[in-house]
Amino acid sequence: MKTLITNIKELLQVRDTSIDKLQGEEMKDLPSIRNAWLLLHDDLIEDFGTMDSLPAIKADSTIDATGKIILPSWVDSHTHLVYAGNREQEFVDRIHGLTYEEIANKGGGIVNSAQKLQETDEESLYQQTLTRLKEVMQLGTGAIEIKSGYGLTLDAELKMLRVIKRLKENFPIRIKATFLGAHALPKEYKDRRAEYIDEIVNVMIPKIAEEQLADYVDVFCEKGYFTVEDTVRIMAAGKKYNLPAKIHVNQFNSIGGIKAGVENSALSVDHLEVMTLEDIEVLKDSDTMPVALPSCSLFLSIPYTPARDIIDAGLPLALATDYNPGSTPSGNMNLVVSLACIKMGMTPEEAINAATINAAYAMGISKTHGSITKGKKANLILTKPIPSYGFLPYSFGSNHIETIFLEGKPIN
Numbered sequence: 001m002k003t004l005i006t007n008i009k010e011l012l013q014v015r016d017t018s019i020d021k022l023q024g025e026e027m028k029d030l031p032s033i034r035n036a037w038l039l040l041h042d043d044l045i046e047d048f049g050t051m052d053s054l055p056a057i058k059a060d061s062t063i064d065a066t067g068k069i070i071l072p073s074w075v076d077s078h079t080h081l082v083y084a085g086n087r088e089q090e091f092v093d094r095i096h097g098l099t100y101e102e103i104a105n106k107g108g109g110i111v112n113s114a115q116k117l118q119e120t121d122e123e124s125l126y127q128q129t130l131t132r133l134k135e136v137m138q139l140g141t142g143a144i145e146i147k148s149g150y151g152l153t154l155d156a157e158l159k160m161l162r163v164i165k166r167l168k169e170n171f172p173i174r175i176k177a178t179f180l181g182a183h184a185l186p187k188e189y190k191d192r193r194a195e196y197i198d199e200i201v202n203v204m205i206p207k208i209a210e211e212q213l214a215d216y217v218d219v220f221c222e223k224g225y226f227t228v229e230d231t232v233r234i235m236a237a238g239k240k241y242n243l244p245a246k247i248h249v250n251q252f253n254s255i256g257g258i259k260a261g262v263e264n265s266a267l268s269v270d271h272l273e274v275m276t277l278e279d280i281e282v283l284k285d286s287d288t289m290p291v292a293l294p295s296c297s298l299f300l301s302i303p304y305t306p307a308r309d310i311i312d313a314g315l316p317l318a319l320a321t322d323y324n325p326g327s328t329p330s331g332n333m334n335l336v337v338s339l340a341c342i343k344m345g346m347t348p349e350e351a352i353n354a355a356t357i358n359a360a361y362a363m364g365i366s367k368t369h370g371s372i373t374k375g376k377k378a379n380l381i382l383t384k385p386i387p388s389y390g391f392l393p394y395s396f397g398s399n400h401i402e403t404i405f406l407e408g409k410p411i412n
């Protein structure tokens, strides 16, 4: 099946050779072709060029994209899409003055979600999650990482990971699963944190690896949650089972999680709202992708990741939503791209690079996703008629998407 798209006002993020990631100055450049054509063959990008050099192509269908822009679909490399119910009450508690930390200390937060999830059967959890997945696909997300971490028992963590596996099987979106057993200390392990880490390392990771339910491991490395030492133990256990790390670090405090992540070849270090000069220094010359989650900063009223300091130091940066019931009940990558420009001083070019090619790197799929490159997946956003690509982050809160193509097929 061949689909030809013609008269594209601008085809964005065109890369002739597949690149892995962009860093520092490179992020300022967003290569594009104006007045372009694009040919899709089954699920892949076959070819593209300028309209004045359009060859004779026998396509099964042709789409005229006059006035419209095409870019690779968003890649959301950090989400907690599987959860039960919601935490609306905590939202209201915060409006009344309680902090995220105070809510967690009185039994709310992650353990609250864990209790709800433990009481929810797998089918209901699957149904609740697929509603969210369909929603983010309509918002232009064409690849997504999904974490466990609201189970906190072997059975409940397996239940979450099985839901992710079913989603992988049933939807055209690319999904990677991350095991986040160390998201919060379960109540039953109060004052026995080392024993919970033992359970994660000796029981949960081997079982999950045996059932091939995860691609990565994660830890919430933060004061009051898990220490750098715990994080290192879990990353080492993950490595043994071929599960690289993607970790939560520096959300509220800088405690050395970034250094530990880099030393253990973490694929990404995520959150980074609180960064020291040393944290930035340690990321230089590493293969670890820093990931910012600006809609979490918006929702919790906490600092935004210092994108300028990171990029101006020559580092790469990726953007993701962090979609979860507590700190970010939104999976809208369009909003994330806008916030990156409005609140983090990123240019539209930097933000789009961060939400496509660098985000693909952060979930280990930059060979197949994140740019318009021959042979990559035909996962695309076709916009409505808009004046320019800068209009996407500028005109925040509006939906500029006309059609989403996943694996070469329109899904809306």
Ligand SMILES: N=CN[C@@H](CCC(=O)O)C(=O)O
Binding pocket: 080, 109, 110, 113, 220, 248, 251, 296, 322, 324, 325, 326, 327, 328
């Ligand atoms: N910070 C840790 N985990 C999630 C929030 C989890 C929750 O509050 O339910 C995050 O990335 O923001």
Ligand SMILES: [Zn+2]
Binding pocket: 078, 079, 080, 248, 322, 324
């Ligand atoms: Zn998160």
